[in-house]
Amino acid sequence: MSAVLGKSESLRDAYGKTLLELGGKDPNLIVLDADLSGSTRTVLFGQKYPERFFNVGVMEPTMMSIAAGLALQGRTVYASTFAVFAAGQAYNFVRQSICYNRANVKIVATHGGLLVGPDGGTHQIVEDIGLMRGLPGMTVIVPADAPSTRAATLEVAAREGPAYVRLTRENLPTVTDGSFRIGTAAELRSGSDLTIVAVGALVARGLEVAEELSKVGVSVRVLDFASVKPCDAPALLRAARDTGAILVLEEHSVLTGVGALVAATTSENYPVPVRRVGVPDVFGESGEAWALLDRYGMSRESIRDEAWELLRLRGKVQ
Amino acid sequence: MPETPPVELLRSLELTAREIRKEVIRMTFAAQSGHPGGSLSVTDLVTALVFHELKIDPARVDWPERDRLVLSKGHASPALYAALALRGFLPRAELASFRKLGSRLQGHVDRTKLPVIEASTGCLGQGIGMAVGMALDARLRSASYRTYAILGDGECQAGPTWEALMAGGHYRLSNLVAILDRNGLETDGTTESIMGIEPIADKFRAFRYHTLEIDGHDFPQILAALEEARRTTDAPTAIVARTVKGKGVSFMEGKHQYHGKPPNAAEAERALAELSREPEGRA
Numbered sequence: 001m002s003a004v005l006g007k008s009e010s011l012r013d014a015y016g017k018t019l020l021e022l023g024g025k026d027p028n029l030i031v032l033d034a035d036l037s038g039s040t041r042t043v044l045f046g047q048k049y050p051e052r053f054f055n056v057g058v059m060e061p062t063m064m065s066i067a068a069g070l071a072l073q074g075r076t077v078y079a080s081t082f083a084v085f086a087a088g089q090a091y092n093f094v095r096q097s098i099c100y101n102r103a104n105v106k107i108v109a110t111h112g113g114l115l116v117g118p119d120g121g122t123h124q125i126v127e128d129i130g131l132m133r134g135l136p137g138m139t140v141i142v143p144a145d146a147p148s149t150r151a152a153t154l155e156v157a158a159r160e161g162p163a164y165v166r167l168t169r170e171n172l173p174t175v176t177d178g179s180f181r182i183g184t185a186a187e188l189r190s191g192s193d194l195t196i197v198a199v200g201a202l203v204a205r206g207l208e209v210a211e212e213l214s215k216v217g218v219s220v221r222v223l224d225f226a227s228v229k230p231c232d233a234p235a236l237l238r239a240a241r242d243t244g245a246i247l248v249l250e251e252h253s254v255l256t257g258v259g260a261l262v263a264a265t266t267s268e269n270y271p272v273p274v275r276r277v278g279v280p281d282v283f284g285e286s287g288e289a290w291a292l293l294d295r296y297g298m299s300r301e302s303i304r305d306e307a308w309e310l311l312r313l314r315g316k317v318q
Numbered sequence: 319m320p321e322t323p324p325v326e327l328l329r330s331l332e333l334t335a336r337e338i339r340k341e342v343i344r345m346t347f348a349a350q351s352g353h354p355g356g357s358l359s360v361t362d363l364v365t366a367l368v369f370h371e372l373k374i375d376p377a378r379v380d381w382p383e384r385d386r387l388v389l390s391k392g393h394a395s396p397a398l399y400a401a402l403a404l405r406g407f408l409p410r411a412e413l414a415s416f417r418k419l420g421s422r423l424q425g426h427v428d429r430t431k432l433p434v435i436e437a438s439t440g441c442l443g444q445g446i447g448m449a450v451g452m453a454l455d456a457r458l459r460s461a462s463y464r465t466y467a468i469l470g471d472g473e474c475q476a477g478p479t480w481e482a483l484m485a486g487g488h489y490r491l492s493n494l495v496a497i498l499d500r501n502g503l504e505t506d507g508t509t510e511s512i513m514g515i516e517p518i519a520d521k522f523r524a525f526r527y528h529t530l531e532i533d534g535h536d537f538p539q540i541l542a543a544l545e546e547a548r549r550t551t552d553a554p555t556a557i558v559a560r561t562v563k564g565k566g567v568s569f570m571e572g573k574h575q576y577h578g579k580p581p582n583a584a585e586a587e588r589a590l591a592e593l594s595r596e597p598e599g600r601a
Contacts, residue, residue: 073452
């Protein structure tokens with residue numbers, strides 16, 4: 001591991017522990033899970049506050065409706081399961097029961113993206129960010145590390161309305177100081193030749209590539225774009241203006257994810273070349289988690305190659 | 319056995335239901351869209367709830383202890399809007415805005431536009447889940463309010479309906495009443511020819527509901543069932559209310575074609591004339 005990264009920690013544990021903290025402070029908080037409480041770590045809340053914890057079994061769509069029904073009575077409700085079930089299986093229930101009703105439900109979905117690993121393509125949802133950010137009124141957060149997960153869990157509690165927080169199964173190196181705020185992109189590294197905009201697990205890889213490029217005199221800005229919606233458009237436009245090119249990294253389909261958001265936002269306001277590193281228009285497969293990222297085009301080498309391509313486009317290198 | 323309801327009450331409910339049916343015809347005719355068939359079938363159930371059973375107050379829409387009514391079959395909105403208007407929750411004149419641009423009376427009930435609505439519904443299989451959440455909340459708070467969900471029978475083909483019913487049974491939510499408007503018809507034809515749901519009462523029983531079967535157009539039976547639900551303390555109650563789609567309008571009765579088709583001018587006129595005739599009331 002590069003010197004730019006902190007120690008690896010579980011985002012899910014950070015979530016579970018933060019829920020415990022919130023549960024102690026807010027007697028109005030209720031947590032639901034759909035038979036995955038050990039994996040999502042809501043089990044920690046369930047053990048401490050069993051009267052406010054409901055494991056509804058394998059009924060993710062109805063978990064969202066029950067969550068909405070509770071929230072409409074003034075409760076703050078956290079509902080957790082894997083991302084493929086939360087955003088995929090339950091999509092129209094998230095849409096109508098939660099978003100259309102403007103219910104105060106926080107969906108914290110674990111196991112987003114390819115890093116699910118051996119379970120394979122059925123469970124590796126790479127469409128959830130696109131599905132969730134298309135919903136009116138939905139806040140969408142993709143934390144890059146455990147400290148940001150803690151901050152995001154607290155932030156969505158303080159913000160009335162529906163939210164979707166996408167977590168990764170794998171432990172991730174710490175890259176932030178935990179000062180995440182909704183609507184704000186964090187500049188983790190300053191730079192002037194190129195900006196890397198990254199979310200989730202790929203923020204660390206972006207920092208590593210930026211570090212590598214700095215050794216050959218290329219100055220790369222790195223933005224942790226955890227707040228996908230609302231998005232920090234001013235930070236994007238500053239990046240476009242200051243560095244002239246943007247490389248987006250996401251463990252998600254490039255068709256509907258953060259890359260699409262960044263390209264649209266910049267092209268409408270300050271057009272610069274944008275390239276997207278992410279999952280192409282395919283499903284994943286079983287395999288070791290990190291090897292899958294490499295296989296599907298998100299290796300450090302791929303990121304570096306795309307960075308050079310952008311620098312060439314801008315005439316900054318030969 | 320519950321006491322026989324007073325004759326005046328029954329007469330009043332019947333007259334109110336007739337007024338609601340007229341409004342259903344006027345609203346769907348004016349909008350030239352909407353769902354008259356399933357609104358007319360559920361009218362007597364809605365009337366009994368809004369005018370007798372529910373603890374609600376037009377002066378206090380956000381009263382914490384009010385009973386919750388969730389119209390899981392959200393397309394029957396005209397019946398609910400008309401009942402709420404007659405009960406004083408909105409101006410009767412506003413009914414004319416149904417389905418029009420800018421109206422609070424959306425095609426399917428919408429709580430963000432009309433606050434007296436407890437839950438926005440329309441896509442089927444979700445209202446009952448939200449009702450389970452409401453009933454759970456009441457239990458957690460030791461609140462006295464009760465939650466009533468009205469389901470359609472086509473909706474009983476949707477898997478999540480049974481997820482939600484399973485949850486209500488599992489948590490033994492005796493403060494929850496699921497009322498099935500069993501009119502036997504859905505958009506394309508009869509439920510039993512398309513995807514049969516019978517034996518439906520057995521299904522509710524299997525899902526741990528205290529299950530009652532009634533004629534959903536007979537007020538004494540409706541009131542008795544609701545009263546029995548209130549006295550049931552160890553399980554949620556399911557009321558299978560056998561109804562007639564299009565009830566009260568002869569040419570709509572039993573016709574699936576009027577599920578989502580509004581009356582034309584001649585049909586509306588004929589329907590209103592029928593509904594204005596003095597019925598051979600049982601009162």
